[in-house]
Amino acid sequence: MPTLEEEPLLLSSPSCIILRSSNPIMIPAFRRRFPSATTVFIWALVLLAFTASYITLVDPGSSVEKNVRSSAHVTRANGLSVLVTGAAGFIGSHVAIALKNRGDGVVGVDNFDNYYGRSLKETRRDLLELNGVYIVDGDINDSRLLSMLFDTVEFTHVMHLAAQVGVQYAVENPYAYVRSNVASLVTLLEQCKSAHPQPAFVWASSGSVYGVHNKVPYSETDRVDPPDTIYASTKRTGEEITHTYNRLHGLSITGLRFFTVYGPWGRPDMAYFSFVRNILQGEPITIYRAKNRVDPAREFIYIDDIVKGCVASLDTSGKSTGSGGLKNGSAPYRIFNLGNGSPVTVPALVAILEENLKMRVEKDVVDTCGDGDDSFAYVNISLAERELGYKPTTDLQTGLREFVKWYLWYYGKPLVEDSNV
Numbered sequence: 271m272p273t274l275e276e277e278p279l280l281l282s283s284p285s286c287i288i289l290r291s292s293n294p295i296m297i298p299a300f301r302r303r304f305p306s307a308t309t310v311f312i313w314a315l316v317l318l319a320f321t322a323s324y325i326t327l328v329d330p331g332s333s334v335e336k337n338v339r340s341s342a343h344v345t346r347a348n349g350l351s352v353l354v355t356g357a358a359g360f361i362g363s364h365v366a367i368a369l370k371n372r373g374d375g376v377v378g379v380d381n382f383d384n385y386y387g388r389s390l391k392e393t394r395r396d397l398l399e400l401n402g403v404y405i406v407d408g409d410i411n412d413s414r415l416l417s418m419l420f421d422t423v424e425f426t427h428v429m430h431l432a433a434q435v436g437v438q439y440a441v442e443n444p445y446a447y448v449r450s451n452v453a454s455l456v457t458l459l460e461q462c463k464s465a466h467p468q469p470a471f472v473w474a475s476s477g478s479v480y481g482v483h484n485k486v487p488y489s490e491t492d493r494v495d496p497p498d499t500i501y502a503s504t505k506r507t508g509e510e511i512t513h514t515y516n517r518l519h520g521l522s523i524t525g526l527r528f529f530t531v532y533g534p535w536g537r538p539d540m541a542y543f544s545f546v547r548n549i550l551q552g553e554p555i556t557i558y559r560a561k562n563r564v565d566p567a568r569e570f571i572y573i574d575d576i577v578k579g580c581v582a583s584l585d586t587s588g589k590s591t592g593s594g595g596l597k598n599g600s601a602p603y604r605i606f607n608l609g610n611g612s613p614v615t616v617p618a619l620v621a622i623l624e625e626n627l628k629m630r631v632e633k634d635v636v637d638t639c640g641d642g643d644d645s646f647a648y649v650n651i652s653l654a655e656r657e658l659g660y661k662p663t664t665d666l667q668t669g670l671r672e673f674v675k676w677y678l679w680y681y682g683k684p685l686v687e688d689s690n691v
């Protein structure tokens with residue numbers, strides 16, 4: 271058994287101050303009967319913090335609860351009541367505003383993580399507030415927060431868009447993906463499972479689940495393994511986990527495989543966004559080429575088209591059948607590709623941006639050993655067309671023009687570097 275001095279947890283805890291006394295045998299016994307001033311102080315702080323957070327989360331008169339109730343107010347007949355996770359994010363903010371504008375009740379939740387800086391997320395929050403959508407600043411890993419939200423509002427639907435995004439960052443920090451894309455998904459599903467009545471659950475999977483895939487166009491019925499990134503693995507895991515909740519607990523599940531979504535208020539970590547920044551700053555860009563000098567291609571989807579797909583998914587989701595964790599019959603389980611069926615290569619994307627900005631950029635072409643096939647996204651969207659009435663209408667030229675207009679408005683011209691973005 272380790273001695274007290276050898277125990278690392280004790281040495282790093284506040285009590286080590288006491289245990290480093292000249293009388294190590296007597297002190298613990300003394301502590302048991304008469305807690306030291308330090309111990310009392312620490313417990314008082316813990317109690318205070320707990321009470322404060324309890325009052326903020328649960329007190330019916332608290333401003334958070336008033337804001338949640340007001341934001342959840344439905345203003346149209348048969349309107350939905352939707353919890354949007356990741357509401358300060360790119361897709362979440364657009365979906366939340368679209369729902370609110372047609373009269374649905376919408377409550378947002380977002381942890382404002384620092385992955386690409388907070389400032390853009392905070393501005394999106396301001397925009398949502400102007401549109402009557404309140405965003406709770408909190409983490410969906412926090413089951414107490416979720417309970418408070420579900421106790422306050424009877425959600426008919428959950429639109430789960432909170433995630434750790436980015437394909438490359440997963441190499442650096444895989445744990446962030448497991449926490450955000452797997453653990454918090456389970457916490458949220460547990461909450462939905464226990465709700466009376468259970469909401470229908472629509473969530474963001476990803477086109478990246480197709481992974482090392484040799485067949486194009488990608489169809490929902492295709493095998494999707496093996497995934498080629500940790501990001502893709504966590505999204506694929508999410509599909510399996512949601513399927514289990516559907517089968518065991520009667521939750522209505524719709525998973526949306528988003529491809530490369532772009533547009534105003536977009537994500538600064540994505541290629542099109544950083545290309546515009548570099549073009550305006552006169553800095554070179556890197557264009558990655560796959561094996562055999564193949565130019566990678568992506569299905570770029572304009573944000574308005576994706577929003578229509580999300581809203582249609584909510585409207586057609588069908589009901590969950592369970593209540594309080596018990597299943598009462600089978601519920602829908604659906605997966606849809608939300609692409610646009612027309613891949614564009616990265617150099618073609620850059621050419622459109624140069625044309626829009628009337629500027630040329632220096633290109634560093636880097637050959638990678640990536641397989642040409644898995645760099646080429648080409649998607650069959652006929653299922654979404656049939657079931658959701660999904661029909662993307664914005665071509666890449668038009669969409670990028672809108673993005674560039676927004677970018678110049680948001681950042682001003684000449685571009686001022688925002689170190690927080």
Ligand SMILES: O=C(O)[C@H]1O[C@H](OP(=O)(O)OP(=O)(O)OC[C@H]2O[C@@H](n3ccc(=O)[nH]c3=O)[C@H](O)[C@@H]2O)[C@H](O)[C@@H](O)[C@@H]1O
Pocket residue numbers: 435436437476477478479528529530531539540541542555556557558566567568616645
């Ligand atoms: O399909 C998806 O599921 C994913 O789409 C995007 O991922 P990705 O398509 O890799 O988006 P970008 O990072 O914008 O890259 C687009 C293309 O540009 C290329 N690229 C990226 C950055 C760069 O500097 N140069 C460059 O050539 C990439 O290799 C890729 O072929 C999103 O970032 C993911 O969150 C999303 O889930």
